[in-house]
Amino acid sequence: FVWDNTSFRIGASIGLVPISQESGTLTDVLSAADSACYVAKDQGRNRVHTYQPDDEAVSERHGQMQWVQRIQDVLEQNRxxxxxxxxxxxxxxxxxxxxxxxxxxxxxxxxxxxxxxxxxxxxxxxxxxxxxxxxxxxxxxxxxxxxxxxxxxxxxxxxxxxxxxxxxxxxxxxxxxxxxxxxxxxxxxxxxxxxxxxxxxxxxxxxxxxxxxxxxxxxxxxxxxxxxxxxxxxxxxxxxxxxxxxxxxxxxxxxxxxxxxxxxxxxxxxxxxxxxxxxxxxxxxxxxxxxxxxxxxxxxxxxxxxxxxxxxxxxxxNDPIDLATTEEQAEPVKLKTASTKH
CATH class of the missing domain: 3.20.20.450 (EAL domain)
Known part of the structure; x- marks a missing residue:
């Protein structure tokens, strides 16, 4: 369409979820549709991507979206x-x-x-x-x-x-x-x-x-x-x-x-x-x-x-903790002797 002498193209990326007795809650269905829509965008836009339970692309996208809330929580909780x-x-x-x-x-x-x-x-x-x-x-x-x-x-x-x-x-x-x-x-x-x-x-x-x-x-x-x-x-x-x-x-x-x-x-x-x-x-x-x-x-x-x-x-x-501690085992440490004041 044209607005103010400028042409605009409209595109649509659609995530489609078949609804059945195994679909789960409304939240589950909307989340699956959202993930499928993002996959449609990733694959070039202007297309329909149908959600399937074993769809690896959707699973990866859904997993990343779950991480978003976790990251925001970690930032808020200083973790x-x-x-x-x-x-x-x-x-x-x-x-x-x-x-x-x-x-x-x-x-x-x-x-x-x-x-x-x-x-x-x-x-x-x-x-x-x-x-x-x-x-x-x-x-x-x-x-x-x-x-x-x-x-x-x-x-x-x-x-x-x-x-x-x-x-x-x-x-x-x-x-x-x-x-x-x-x-x-x-x-x-x-x-x-x-x-x-x-x-x-x-x-x-x-x-x-x-x-x-x-x-x-x-x-x-x-x-x-x-x-x-x-x-x-x-x-x-x-x-x-x-x-x-x-x-x-x-x-x-x-x-x-x-x-x-x-x-x-x-x-x-x-x-x-x-x-x-x-x-x-x-x-x-x-x-x-x-x-x-x-x-x-x-x-x-x-x-x-x-x-x-x-x-x-x-x-x-050189906080007095075992230096052999690996990053997988390590717990957060606090200094016992240094002041936190500048």
């Missing part, structure tokens, strides 16, 4: 938990102080006080635009932990990497939130490293460039995560003022037995160093891979051969 995976400097100079480097990771505490990994809830959070809320929670609570004992952190922590989603990069209010949180919390900007993925940067290049410029002026640093998977990686790199490149794990984890992956790691590392950018290898899971990235000249390594993720309070403050 996310911060974990921290150390990153090792591979060629530390003789006498150089062994400072803490690492990446902040998020886990969920479910209704039974069990730790839930991000693979269970992040896909739903991304699909339903919940990542900015999660990012804000991570930033605020990471800053809170970093300022529990500012003197100890200043003396022992070199970098604390925090992931930012593409949805947050596209939110023009998010930069103001970050600047305000840094100033209000009293956290030292020099230890903050914000990780953004290559694909998120490409999709939000203008906002990403502005964010990087503003926060680097404050003293923060940036890492470009999952680098190397995009076709335009090196072209965009020339226009982004980043401090670290995190080599995509798909190259690193197979580099010992795959000459092409080995060459990719070499090439990315060399280009990074040519641009005076430090390099970090992800997914370093065994000694052979660790030795390979060290031989190539990569600056830092991250992976299970270095350390598994642990509660952030343990990693930063």
């Amino acid at each position: 996310f938990r911060l974990f921290f995976q150390p990153i090792a400097k591979l060629n530390r100079a003789t006498g150089e102080k062994n400072l803490t480097h690492g990446e902040v990771l998020i886990r969920m505490l479910d209704e039974n006080n069990k730790i839930v990994g991000p693979g269970s809830f992040i896909p739903a959070a991304e699909r339903y635009q919940l990542m900015p809320s999660i990012d804000r929670w991570v930033v605020s609570n990471t800053f809170r932990v970093l300022t529990l004992d500012k003197e100890k952190v200043a003396d022992s922590v070199s970098s604390c990497c925090i992931n930012l989603s593409g949805q947050s990069l596209s939110d023009e209010r998010f930069m103001d939130f970050l600047v305000s949180e840094i100033k209000d919390s009293g956290v030292s900007p020099e230890i903050l490293v914000f990780e953004i993925t290559e694909t998120a940067v490409i999709a939000n290049l203008c906002n990403a460039s502005k964010l990087i410029s503003t926060l680097r002026e404050m003293g923060c640093r940036f890492a470009l995560d999952d680098f190397g998977v995009g076709l335009s990686s090196f072209g965009y790199l020339k226009n982004l003022a980043v401090d670290y490149l995190k080599l995509d794990g798909c190259f690193v984890k197979n580099m010992v037995g795959d000459n092409i992956d080995y060459a990719m790691v070499q090439a990315i590392n060399q280009i990074g160093h040519t641009m005076d950018i430090k390099t970090i290898a992800e997914f370093v899971e065994d000694e052979a891979t660790l030795e390979a990235v060290r031989k190539v000249g990569v600056d830092y390594a991250q992976g299970y051969v270095i350390a598994k993720p642990m509660p952030i309070e343990i990693a930063l403050y």
Whole structure:
């Protein structure tokens, strides 16, 4: 149809549910129809998708929709938990102080006080635009932990990497939130490293460039995560003022037995160093891979051969809890000696 000299096309995506004696309650039927409708949209729109009890696509979509309410409940009830995976400097100079480097990771505490990994809830959070809320929670609570004992952190922590989603990069209010949180919390900007993925940067290049410029002026640093998977990686790199490149794990984890992956790691590392950018290898899971990235000249390594993720309070403050605790077993911990006041 035409309105105000502008043509509009109308489309329809329909979820259809056959109703029978086994259909369940009205709520069940409407939920199934909603899930089927979303599947119709995912498959190209302008079509009808009929719900079947054994439909895997509908089941996956329905499962994600159930996660939405769980995520919202967890945010309201403060049941996310911060974990921290150390990153090792591979060629530390003789006498150089062994400072803490690492990446902040998020886990969920479910209704039974069990730790839930991000693979269970992040896909739903991304699909339903919940990542900015999660990012804000991570930033605020990471800053809170970093300022529990500012003197100890200043003396022992070199970098604390925090992931930012593409949805947050596209939110023009998010930069103001970050600047305000840094100033209000009293956290030292020099230890903050914000990780953004290559694909998120490409999709939000203008906002990403502005964010990087503003926060680097404050003293923060940036890492470009999952680098190397995009076709335009090196072209965009020339226009982004980043401090670290995190080599995509798909190259690193197979580099010992795959000459092409080995060459990719070499090439990315060399280009990074040519641009005076430090390099970090992800997914370093065994000694052979660790030795390979060290031989190539990569600056830092991250992976299970270095350390598994642990509660952030343990990693930063050596809270007296068994350091062998795994992320699956770990319970949230509270500091016994540090004040929560800034």
